[in-house]
Amino acid sequence: MEGDPSTAILALEQIFRFGMDIKRFCTDLIGQFRTLLLCKINGCRPLIDLPDEEFNKFSQTAKNYTAETLHLKMNMLIEMVENIGRSNQPRLILETTFLKMIEAGNVVPVSQLLKKLDTILAAERGEASTKAIPAKPTGQEIAPGKRETSPPPPQKKKEHNPAEEIIPLPEEPPEFQQRRPTAPREFQQRTPAAPPTPAKKAPKPAEKPKPATRIKTDxxxxxxxxxxxxxxxxxxxxxxxxxxxxxxxxxxxxxxxxxxxxxxxxxxxxxxxxxxxxxxxxxxxxxxxxxxxxxxxxxxxxxxxxxxxxxxxxxxxxxxxxxxxxxxxxxxxx
The missing domain is CATH 3.30.300.180 (DnaA, N-terminal domain)
Structure with missing residues (x-):
C-alpha cells in the first residue's frame, strides 16, 4: 500500500521460504482489502467481525486511500487468484500482480477531476471579467453629447507621370486611306453556285419477249x-x-x-x-x-x-x- 516494490517482493520471498499456502495467503489478503473497503462505507461496522482496536487500525489505514483505489486493487487480487489456478508458475503471477498494484497508485474519480476542472475555468473567467481595459489618452477633451471626429487624412498630390499621358495619333495621309487592304479572294463572299442538276436516268430497254419454244422441235x-x-x-x-x-x-x-x-x-x-x-x-x-x-x-x-x-x-x-x-x-x- 505504501508503494515500495522492494519491500513487497522481499515479503513474498519470506512467505515462500516458510512454505505458506499461496491460496490461503491470497484469500486472507483479499479479506483484508474487503475490510478496508467496508471501513470507507458508512454504516458497515456490523459487517466487520473484528475487535475495536483492530477496527480502528483498519479505519486509520483506509483514510489514506480512496474507495476507488481499494476497489481496484481488490479486483486485481481476485483476478490474480483465478490466474494462479490455471498457471504452472503461481509465484511469478503473484509477484507481477503486486507490481501492478504498486504502479496503479491512488485512483481519483472522474467526477472529482471534472469538478476541479470546472472550478479552475470559472476562476479564470472571473479574473478576465474584472480586468478593465485602459482608455487611450487624448489631447483634447470631448464635450458631452458630441462625437469625436478625426480630421481627414491629408491627400497626397499625384505625381506627374509622362508615360501615362495620352498622345493623339497623327491623321492618316490620304494616299494611305485609298490603299486599304482588302480581304483575300478566298475569304470574299461568293455567290453559291447552283447545285448541279441530277442526270436523268436512261430508261431501261424493254425486255425482249422470249421466243416461243416449239415442243416438237425441242x-x-x-x-x-x-x-x-x-x-x-x-x-x-x-x-x-x-x-x-x-x-x-x-x-x-x-x-x-x-x-x-x-x-x-x-x-x-x-x-x-x-x-x-x-x-x-x-x-x-x-x-x-x-x-x-x-x-x-x-x-x-x-x-x-x-x-x-x-x-x-x-x-x-x-x-x-x-x-x-x-x-x-x-x-x-x-
Whole structure:
C-alpha cells in the first residue's frame, strides 16, 4: 500500500521460504482489502467481525486511500487468484500482480477531476471579467453629447507621370486611306453556285419477249432434260412417235400401249406435267394417244417378248447395271 516494490517482493520471498499456502495467503489478503473497503462505507461496522482496536487500525489505514483505489486493487487480487489456478508458475503471477498494484497508485474519480476542472475555468473567467481595459489618452477633451471626429487624412498630390499621358495619333495621309487592304479572294463572299442538276436516268430497254419454244422441235432437248431428272422416264418417252400441241393439251402418240404403262400412272403423269412446265413454261394437259386394242384376246409368245423387251422397268434396270437384255423366256403357269 505504501508503494515500495522492494519491500513487497522481499515479503513474498519470506512467505515462500516458510512454505505458506499461496491460496490461503491470497484469500486472507483479499479479506483484508474487503475490510478496508467496508471501513470507507458508512454504516458497515456490523459487517466487520473484528475487535475495536483492530477496527480502528483498519479505519486509520483506509483514510489514506480512496474507495476507488481499494476497489481496484481488490479486483486485481481476485483476478490474480483465478490466474494462479490455471498457471504452472503461481509465484511469478503473484509477484507481477503486486507490481501492478504498486504502479496503479491512488485512483481519483472522474467526477472529482471534472469538478476541479470546472472550478479552475470559472476562476479564470472571473479574473478576465474584472480586468478593465485602459482608455487611450487624448489631447483634447470631448464635450458631452458630441462625437469625436478625426480630421481627414491629408491627400497626397499625384505625381506627374509622362508615360501615362495620352498622345493623339497623327491623321492618316490620304494616299494611305485609298490603299486599304482588302480581304483575300478566298475569304470574299461568293455567290453559291447552283447545285448541279441530277442526270436523268436512261430508261431501261424493254425486255425482249422470249421466243416461243416449239415442243416438237425441242423434243430431243426435253428428253435430255428428263434424263437428268428421272432416268427411267426418258426411255419411256423416247417411244413417242408423234408430239402435238392442241388447245392447251399435249398429245403423245404411242404405237404400243406397253411402252407407256408406267408413264400413264397418275403420280408419274403429274411428275411429267411438272417437267413440261419447267422446261417449256407451259401448263399443258397430257393425253396419251394409243392404237385401238385388238379384239382377239389371244397373245402369242412373240407379242409377250415384245412387251417385256420394251417395259420401262426392264429398260431402267439395264441402264443402271449397264447391261443388255440377251434373251426372254416365256413360261406358262400350270
Amino acid at each position: 423434243w430431243k432437248n426435253f428428253l435430255a432434260y428428263v434424263q437428268e431428272k428421272s432416268s427411267w422416264m426418258a426411255p419411256a418417252l423416247s417411244h413417242v412417235t408423234q408430239v402435238e400441241e392442241e388447245g392447251g393439251s399435249l398429245l403423245l402418240h404411242y404405237d404400243d400401249a406397253i411402252n407407256c404403262t408406267m408413264v400413264r400412272r397418275p403420280e408419274h403423269s403429274a411428275e411429267l406435267k411438272q417437267f413440261i412446265l419447267d422446261f417449256y413454261d407451259k401448263n399443258l394437259i397430257i393425253k396419251f394417244i394409243l392404237p385401238e386394242e385388238k379384239k382377239s384376246t389371244s397373245s402369242n409368245t412373240q407379242n409377250i417378248r415384245h412387251e417385256l423387251m420394251h417395259d420401262p422397268l426392264v429398260i431402267a434396270t439395264a441402264e443402271i447395271f449397264r447391261g443388255t437384255v440377251g434373251d426372254i423366256r416365256v413360261t406358262t403357269k400350270k
